[in-house]
Amino acid sequence: MSQSKNNELWRKNLKVLSIAVFIAGIAFSEVMPFLSLYIDTLGTFTHQELNFWSGFVFSGVYFVSAVVSPWWGKLADKKGRKLMILRASLGMAIVLAAMGLVTNVWQLFFLRMTQGFFAGFVSNSNALIATETPKEKSGQALGTMTSAFTAGNLLGPFVGGALASAFSYRVTFLITGGLLLIAFFLSLFFVHEDDFKPITEQKLENTRGVISALRSPILVFGLMLTTLIIQAANNSINPIVSLYVRQLMHNQGNIVFVSGIIAALPGIATFLAASRFGAWGDRIGTHKIIIGGFIGATILFFLTAFVQNTWQLGILRFLVGFTDACLFPQVQTLLTKNSPVQVTGRIFSWNQSAMYIGNIVGPLLGSTIAGISSYSMVFIVTAVIVVANLILFRFNVIKNLN
Numbered sequence: 001m002s003q004s005k006n007n008e009l010w011r012k013n014l015k016v017l018s019i020a021v022f023i024a025g026i027a028f029s030e031v032m033p034f035l036s037l038y039i040d041t042l043g044t045f046t047h048q049e050l051n052f053w054s055g056f057v058f059s060g061v062y063f064v065s066a067v068v069s070p071w072w073g074k075l076a077d078k079k080g081r082k083l084m085i086l087r088a089s090l091g092m093a094i095v096l097a098a099m100g101l102v103t104n105v106w107q108l109f110f111l112r113m114t115q116g117f118f119a120g121f122v123s124n125s126n127a128l129i130a131t132e133t134p135k136e137k138s139g140q141a142l143g144t145m146t147s148a149f150t151a152g153n154l155l156g157p158f159v160g161g162a163l164a165s166a167f168s169y170r171v172t173f174l175i176t177g178g179l180l181l182i183a184f185f186l187s188l189f190f191v192h193e194d195d196f197k198p199i200t201e202q203k204l205e206n207t208r209g210v211i212s213a214l215r216s217p218i219l220v221f222g223l224m225l226t227t228l229i230i231q232a233a234n235n236s237i238n239p240i241v242s243l244y245v246r247q248l249m250h251n252q253g254n255i256v257f258v259s260g261i262i263a264a265l266p267g268i269a270t271f272l273a274a275s276r277f278g279a280w281g282d283r284i285g286t287h288k289i290i291i292g293g294f295i296g297a298t299i300l301f302f303l304t305a306f307v308q309n310t311w312q313l314g315i316l317r318f319l320v321g322f323t324d325a326c327l328f329p330q331v332q333t334l335l336t337k338n339s340p341v342q343v344t345g346r347i348f349s350w351n352q353s354a355m356y357i358g359n360i361v362g363p364l365l366g367s368t369i370a371g372i373s374s375y376s377m378v379f380i381v382t383a384v385i386v387v388a389n390l391i392l393f394r395f396n397v398i399k400n401l402n
Contacts, residue, residue: 008033009192010132014141016190017125018087018148024089024121025152027096030160031172032058038169048285057109059360060187064116066356070207072128073349074122081128081345082193084120091118091186095225097177120216121183122149123352127345130336135293139333143278146329147271156262181383187279191208210343219338220347223331226290229389230327233297233356233382236366241317244375248310253362262314276332277325284331287397291327294390301383305376328355334397 028264031038036054039045044055076084095115102108126145133141163172213215244257281289300320307313332351339347369378 009083009194010129010134010137011237013191013193014129014144016186018144020085020191021122021125021145022152023179023183023186025149025154026052026156027152027176027183028161029094029153030157030176031099032095032157032160032162034160034164034172039105040219041169042102042108051150052086052107053109056232057105057112061108061110061116061119062359063114064355065119066353067361068117069123069349069353069356070121070346071349072270072338073123073346076124076127076345076349077343078118081124081131082187082191084124084345085128085191086184088118088121088124089180089187089293090377092121093177093180093184094179096180097174098295100173100177108284115280119356120349120352123348124345125187126332128191130332130348131341131344132193136282138283138336139278139280139330140275142275142280142332142336143274143325143329146332147274147325150274150324151267151271154264154270158264159301161260162221194271200396204297208346210328210346212317213343215338219397221333222392223335223338224351225328226277226389226393226397227328228358228361228372229333229385230331231355231363233301233358233389234324234387235359235362236369236378236382237362238383239245240366240370240375240378243370245313247375248307248313258310258343262310262317263397265314265318266321266324272325273319273322274305274325278329279332283329286337288328289326290334292392293323294386294393296326297323298386298390301379301386305383307377 036050037059039053041049072084072088092115095111095118099108099111102111126142129141129145130138160172160176163175167175189277212221214348241263242255245262246255249258277289297320300316300323304313304316304320307316332348335347335351336344365381366378369381
């Protein structure tokens with residue numbers, strides 16, 4: 001393939017998949033505002049039972065995804081990333097739509113687990129972009145992908161709340177399935193993976209072979225641990241943001257509306273900044289952007305513990321979005337630059353599993369700390385976690401970069 005044609009192809013793939021992952025981000029998160037309320041319509045539950053089922057149904061998808069993602073990643077390296085993108089988007093379109101037809105909570109739980117089984121749309125989209133994009137442009141490209149998904153993921157609750165208010169919970173699930181079907185057709189007709197070369201070396205068939213193919217396994221697995229801690233830190237805040245808003249507003253005013261705005265602010269900042277930080281990292285060093293993100297996040301989380309009103313909280317949460325743009329997409333960029341193309345699918349799927357584990361650990365950590373101490377303490381502990389991640393990155397990852 002000529003250089004000009006290759007240059008045109010990766011840019012086209014980037015544009016299409018950025019739109020697709022933005023749509024997927026909305027679809028994945030738009031059911032979150034009313035999932036517990038939907039569960040409550042599926043039976044007669046005590047307060048304790050409703051909390052149990054809400055946590056169970058919410059977490060099930062992440063447990064399954066963390067387990068199956070490496071398997072899908074191996075298949076992506078053998079059969080192609082586009083095929084895995086189509087498999088994930090079509091499978092989840094059917095599953096999400098089916099959630100609107102359930103008659104009891106067990107059926108919903110089974111479908112949430114099945115959703116986890118079909119996971120991999122975003123990780124395989126990132127892997128395809130990482131392998132098709134020139135290395136010197138990978139930071140900017142992956143920053144664009146992550147900002148698109150993050151923006152969709154954090155805007156989704158607004159869309160879901162509006163749809164549920166205008167229609168019903170069940171219709172919203174059907175619309176969500178339709179959104180993922182749009183992502184499927186975009187990928188089917190407009191994404192091309194012309195340069196894919198399937199695994200031919202027998203040694204790369206197993207995990208040991210993949211590890212031996214890495215220039216620095218310690219670096220790669222250190223980055224995955226960094227991903228896990230980033231996700232845990234970010235998600236430790238999620239269970240208590242609306243409760244913190246209620247406390248700051250003294251239980252007066254439209255708490256749900258204000259909470260929704262504050263929840264969306266980091267996504268807006270990330271959407272604006274991730275691609276720019278990625279391009280900057282390509283020029284000055286991706287690791288420097290990550291260190292800046294850790295330092296900024298530590299300061300902002302610590303300050304958030306002492307806010308006196310929702311305006312202060314909103315400003316700090318907006319600024320946190322810029323530090324998010326310095327972290328997760330840049331870690332993926334380092335993984336791209338330090339992994340052989342033949343095993344990119346598995347490396348990205350392992351990193352996705354680390355992210356899912358962080359998604360599980362973070363909310364449990366945040367709600368536990370809030371229960372035994374205070375909302376402010378959640379932000380202080382989160383700041384300490386970020387500092388620990390900075391130390392890990394500085395003395396483990398950077399050491400192996402050099």
